[in-house]
Amino acid sequence: MVEIKSDASLEAMREAGRVVAQALAATREAAKAGVSLRELDEAARTVIEAAGATSPFLGYQPSFAPVPFPGVICTSVNDAVVHGIPTDYRLRDGDLVSVDCGAHLDGWTGDAAISFVVGTPRPGDLELIAATQEALDAGIAAAVAGHRMGDISHAIGTVAERAGCGMPADFGGHGIGRRMHEDPHVPNRGRAGRGFPLRHGLTLAIEPMLMAGGRDAYRVAPDGWTLHTIDGSRAAHIEHTIAVTDEGPRILTLP
Template sequence: MVEFKSEASLASMREAGRVVATALAEVERAAAVGVSLLELDRVAHEVLRAAGASSPFLGYRPSFAPVPFPAVICASVNDVVVHGIPDGYRLRDGDLVSIDCGAVLDGWAGDAAVSFTIGTARPEDSELIAATRRALEAGIAAAVVGNRIGDVAHAIGSVAREAGYGLPEGFGGHGIGRRMHEEPDVPNEGRPGRGFPLKPGLVLAIEPMLTAGGKDEHATDPDGWTIRTVDGSRAAHVEHTVAITEAGPRILTLP
C-alpha cells in the first residue's frame, strides 16, 4: 500500500533527513587513510544518538538476509556496490567509498548515501562518482507530479548507459515514510510513462548505483549482505529521500 504524506509529515521527515545528512557529513569528514570502517560506523552511531534518532539499518533483517544487519551504516569499498558491512578494514589511499545511512526520528525515516574517494582519487573513479551524481539529479528532476515511476527510472538509466556504466540488476530505490522500505519500488532503469503515478505527498528514496565495468550482474558475499561487481570493477552509490510536491521535488536529506 502506498502512503501519501501530509505537509506536517513531510516536515517531520525533513528532520529525520537532517540527521541523516549530518551523519553522512561527519562520516565523510572522518574518513581518511588508516581509519577503519568500524570507526566510521561509530561516528554515525554517535550522530544518531545525539539527535535522539534510531537506526533503521541496525538489526534489519529482510527475507534474503541470513543474519540481521549489524551496523548503522553500509560501508561499501571499491568493488562493493551496496550493503557492505563495516569491519576492521582500514581505508587506503585511492579507495572509493560509498556510505549509506538512515535515521528514524519521531516515527519517520530518512535514507541517503554518498560516494567519495580517500586521498588521491583515480580520474576514472572521479568520473564514475560524477556520473552517479548526475543520474541522481536526473532522477530527482523527473520526480514531478504527472510523471510516473518509469520516468524517474528512465532518467537515471539514460545517464548511466550514455556514460557506459552498468546498473546492478534488481537494485534501486523505494518508497519511504514510517518504514525505511515502503511501496513503490523505484528501479534504476525503465520505460517512460509506465508505472505508479507520482502524486503530491509521495516520498521516494532515489538511489542510483553505477558500476565502472559496464556489467549489470552482481555477486553476493557469503555474509549474505555484501553485493559486489562480478568483474572486480568499482562502483558508486548516491541517494536522497525526495518528496513529490505541487511545487516540484523536495529533497529531504540535504544538510
C-alpha cells in the same frame, strides 16, 4: 500500500533527513587513510544517538539476509556496490567509499548515501562518482507531480547507459516514510510514461548504483549482505530521500 504524506509529515521527514545528512557528513570527515570502517560506523552512530534518533539499518534482516545487519551505516569499498558491512578494514589512499545511512526520528525515516574517494583519486573514480550524481540528479528532476515512476527510472537509466556503466539488476530505490522500505519500488531502469503515478506527498528514496565495468551482473559476498561487481570494477552509490510536491521535487536529506 502506498501512503501519501501530509505536508506536516513531510516536515517531520525533513527532520529525520537532516539527521541522516549530519551523520553522513561525520563519516565523510572521519574517512581518512588508516581509519577503520567500524570507526566510520561509530561516527555516524554518535550523531544519530545525539539527535535522539535510531537507526533503521541496525538489526534489519530482510528475507535474503542470513543475519541481521550489524551497523548503522553500510560501508561499500571499491568493487562493493551496496550493503557493505562495517568491519575492521582500514581505509587506504585511493579507496572509493560509498556510505549509506538511515535515521528514524519521531516516527519518520530518512535514507541517503554518498560516494567519495579517500586521499588521492583515480580519474576514473571521479568520473564514476560524477556519473552517479548526474543519474541521481536526473531521477530527482523527473520526480514531478503528474509524471510516472517510469520517468524517474528512464532518466536514471539514460545517464548510466550514456556513461557506459552497469547497474545491479533488481536493485533500485523505494518508497519511504514510517518505515525505511515502503511501496512503491523505484527501478533504476524503465520506460518513460509508464508505472505508478506521481502525486504531491509521495516520498521516495532514489538511489542509482553505477558499476564502471558496464555489466549488470553482481555477486554476493560470503557475509550474505555485500554486493560486489562481478568483474572487480569500481562502483558508486548516491541516494536522497525526496518528496514529490506540486511545487517540484523536494530533497529531504540535504544538510
